[in-house]
Amino acid sequence: MKKLCITLALAGAATLARADIVVIGNPAAGSLTKEQVSDVFLGKNQSYTPVDQVDSAPIRAEFYKKATGRDAAQVKATWSRLVFTGKGLAPKELPDAAAVKKAVAADPKVVGYIDKSAVDGSVKVLVSLD
Amino acid sequence: MSHQRRTIALAALAALFSTPGLAQDTGGPALSLSGFGTVGAVKTNNSDADYVIPGQPDGAGKSVDFGVDSKIGVQATATFNLMFSATAQVLSKHNSEGKWTPGLEWAFGKAKLGDKFSLRVGRMGAPFFMVSDFRDVGYTNTWIRPPLDVYGQITFSHFDGADLLYSSSIGDTNVTAQFFAGSSKVKYANGARPELKRIVGVNASAEIGPVTLRAGHAQGKFSVTRSQRLDQLFNGLRTVAALPVGLGSLGSLADDLEADSKDATFTGIGASLDWNNIVGSAEYTRRRTDSFLADTTGWYLTGGYRFGTWTPYVTLSKLKQDSDSSKTLPAAPIPQLAGTMAALSKGVNDTLASVGQKTVAAGVRWDAMKNIAVKAQFDHIKPDARSSGQFVVREGQSGLNGKSVNVYSVAVDFVW
Numbered sequence: 001m002k003k004l005c006i007t008l009a010l011a012g013a014a015t016l017a018r019a020d021i022v023v024i025g026n027p028a029a030g031s032l033t034k035e036q037v038s039d040v041f042l043g044k045n046q047s048y049t050p051v052d053q054v055d056s057a058p059i060r061a062e063f064y065k066k067a068t069g070r071d072a073a074q075v076k077a078t079w080s081r082l083v084f085t086g087k088g089l090a091p092k093e094l095p096d097a098a099a100v101k102k103a104v105a106a107d108p109k110v111v112g113y114i115d116k117s118a119v120d121g122s123v124k125v126l127v128s129l130d
Numbered sequence: 131m132s133h134q135r136r137t138i139a140l141a142a143l144a145a146l147f148s149t150p151g152l153a154q155d156t157g158g159p160a161l162s163l164s165g166f167g168t169v170g171a172v173k174t175n176n177s178d179a180d181y182v183i184p185g186q187p188d189g190a191g192k193s194v195d196f197g198v199d200s201k202i203g204v205q206a207t208a209t210f211n212l213m214f215s216a217t218a219q220v221l222s223k224h225n226s227e228g229k230w231t232p233g234l235e236w237a238f239g240k241a242k243l244g245d246k247f248s249l250r251v252g253r254m255g256a257p258f259f260m261v262s263d264f265r266d267v268g269y270t271n272t273w274i275r276p277p278l279d280v281y282g283q284i285t286f287s288h289f290d291g292a293d294l295l296y297s298s299s300i301g302d303t304n305v306t307a308q309f310f311a312g313s314s315k316v317k318y319a320n321g322a323r324p325e326l327k328r329i330v331g332v333n334a335s336a337e338i339g340p341v342t343l344r345a346g347h348a349q350g351k352f353s354v355t356r357s358q359r360l361d362q363l364f365n366g367l368r369t370v371a372a373l374p375v376g377l378g379s380l381g382s383l384a385d386d387l388e389a390d391s392k393d394a395t396f397t398g399i400g401a402s403l404d405w406n407n408i409v410g411s412a413e414y415t416r417r418r419t420d421s422f423l424a425d426t427t428g429w430y431l432t433g434g435y436r437f438g439t440w441t442p443y444v445t446l447s448k449l450k451q452d453s454d455s456s457k458t459l460p461a462a463p464i465p466q467l468a469g470t471m472a473a474l475s476k477g478v479n480d481t482l483a484s485v486g487q488k489t490v491a492a493g494v495r496w497d498a499m500k501n502i503a504v505k506a507q508f509d510h511i512k513p514d515a516r517s518s519g520q521f522v523v524r525e526g527q528s529g530l531n532g533k534s535v536n537v538y539s540v541a542v543d544f545v546w
Contacts, residue, residue: 035302044304044337046297047245073439073497080270080545083164085255085263086217086236087295089207090162 020116020130021063024101024123026108032126038068040111041091042075043082051103051112052091063113066129160209168268170199170541178528179521181511181537184278185226185285187319188524190537197224199275199541201266203235215240221266226285228319235266235288248295256289256314257333260344260400260413268543272409272443272495274507275539277430279447279489282520283417284396286326289314304337313350322357326350326394340405345398352394352419360422363477364388370470375463380474383457387481389421407436409443416452422481425453439497448488451514455484487519488512493539502544509537 023037025048032040032048039045041064053060064075082088094100100112105122119125172190174181182189182198189198201223209215219236238252255263259281264270266287275281291312298305309332315325331348354360364384371381400413414429427450434443456479462471493507512534513519523529 039299039304045299047299072500076500076545077270080166080267081264084166084203084205084219084267084270084545086205086207086219086238086240086250087263089209090164 020128021059021066021113022116022119022125022129023067023111023113023127024104024119025111025126026104026106027122027124028108029111029124029126032111034067034127034129037111037127037129042068042070042078043088046088047109049107049110050091051100051110052093053097053100053113054093054095057096059113059115063129067113162207162209163204164546165202165204166267166269166543166545167202168199168266168541168543169196170268170274170539171196172198172537172539174538175536176530176533178533179518179523179530179535180527181535182520182522183275184282184520185316185318186224186522187226187228188522199268199539200224203266205236213242215242223266226316226318246296246298249292250295251292253288253290254293254310256284256286257293257308257310257331257346258284258286258348258396259346259398259415260402260411262287267545268505268541269501269503269545272411272432272434272441273445273491274493274505274541277432277445277447277489277491278520279449279487280398280413280415280428280430282449283415283426283428285316285324286314289326289329291329302339306335308333310348320358322360323355324389325353325355327353327391340403342402344400344402347395347397349393349395351391352389352421352423353391354389354421354423359477360388360481363474363481366470366474366477370467370474373467375467377460377463379460383459383478386420387422387478389419389423392420394419394421394423409434409436409441424451424455424482424485426451426485434495441495441497443493443495445489445491445493447491449486449520451484451486453482455482455486455514455517457482484514484517485520486514486517501546502542505539505541505543507537507539507541509539511535511537 036045040048041050061072064070079090083090094103097114097118100114101123104110104112171194172181173194174190177191180189180191189195203219203221205219207215207217216239217236220232221235222230222232224230236253238250238254240248240250242248261271261276265276265281289312291310293308293310296307311330313327313329315323317323327350329348329350333346335342335344367380367384371378395418398413398415402411410433412431417426430445430447432443432445434441459471459475462468489509489511491507491509493505496504498504513530513532515532517532518530521530
């Protein structure tokens with residue numbers, strides 16, 4: 001019984017730690033594939049404007065790992081190339097999910113990522129990363 | 131001139147900073163400021179010639195030198211609206227004049243024309259190579275510096291003019307193309323000034339999954355002005371050609387060698403790979419001019435493997451001189467000309483001396499922090515027979531005479 005409790009507790013903790021991340025866009029936007037999301041957030045597809053979460057947000061590293069397969073340093077190097085060729089600007093950093101939703105709701109070209117639990121009617125889920 | 135350039139650079143930055151309303155994010159122009167830098171130390175096992183990034187007047191020998199790789203750059207981009215932006219980059223490094231004076235590397239205005247095109251006007255990075263635009267941003271590259279057997283072929287790092295950028299996706303392939311036109315000049319420490327005018331070029335790349343392919347071609351009119359040594363040589367050849375002793379061919383030799391608005395082309399193809407933990411890149415390039423400046427072919431091949439934050443890599447590279455590296459001048463027809471002919475012959479052959487060399491390099495990059503990379507690299511360089519390759523032979527140095535050299539480098543690269 002005790003063992004079962006621990007197992008359940010651990011399973012619960014694991015579920016909490018593994019965030020369900022969704023890529024969101026304006027309700028008017030069409031859906032995106034994971035590859036397109038990767039291109040947008042690595043500056044390869046400029047049809048959309050990506051918005052980031054702040055550096056310190058745990059969701060950020062997890063999002064990039066899931067969407068692009070790259071870690072923070074590789075993403076930094078990729079954007080540095082675009083920034084220092086004058087061909088692009090790194091995504092704007094927004095403080096939290098609410099700010100991301102606000103930016104997305106205001107412009108059909110903007111895409112962002114948030115935890116699934118934060119989704120509401122102001123935005124549309126373009127692709128789920130789980 | 132350098133003072134003037136610095137003034138312009140500072141004025142450009144000041145103008146960007148002083149635009150009102152920058153601090154607030156209220157729909158006015160948004161300013162984004164970023165920077166990069168490298169602190170690098172280099173030494174070799176031979177002081178008969180200096181290891182340099184071609185263009186630099188002096189560099190590393192047996193004692194440690196911080197000038198070869200160290201640099202700092204600041205870049206500001208002001209975004210006025212969805213269509214217009216302006217970018218300026220000020221870079222301070224041990225430049226071709228041997229100074230650290232901050233120079234205006236870039237200053238351009240950009241107009242976004244729809245989703246696929248943008249037009250830039252001003253001073254921009256000269257896109258002759260695959261990593262031209264970020265060759266100075268060490269952090270973005272695996273190596274300490276792009277292989278000099280290829281990147282040393284051209285010392286023009288920016289051009290003044292305009293370009294049209296196209297970027298689009300065709301299926302899963304991201305395609306970019308750049309058409310550019312303009313002119314560029316460099317000022318050397320000895321006063322000489324190479325210039326490339328009426329440059330037109332195209333640069334195209336396709337990104338297919340983990341592979342990026344790139345091809346580029348540029349052509350222009352190449353001149354070297356204000357070089358005392360070259361002027362002396364060509365005047366000497368023409369003076370002797372004018373004497374009634376049957377050496378008229380020296381006049382056409384001078385015409386052939388002189389860089390006076392001569393046709394020049396540069397062509398390159400390249401590929402890079404970033405697949406799982408494997409990174410690699412390769413480029414093959416050819417430089418051609420109708421002047422004393424050698425025709426060359428350069429290539430490199432780099433491969434590396436990421437073990438977490440560590441990326442060991444190896445590079446093989448070669449710069450081959452495709453044009454004559456010496457010329458036999460006619461013997462002096464009269465004894466009185468023997469000394470002059472010997473001097474002219476030496477002048478011609480020093481000018482044509484091979485710049486060819488081959489390199490084996492190995493190094494490691496460590497991503498110490500998210501925006502800091504620490505690197506160490508070892509290069510073993512073998513210049514062509516009787517030459518000093520890409521090394522600089524300063525007054526009082528004997529030159530390498532084909533002898534190989536080991537180069538040891540460490541660097542810390544950062545971006546913010």
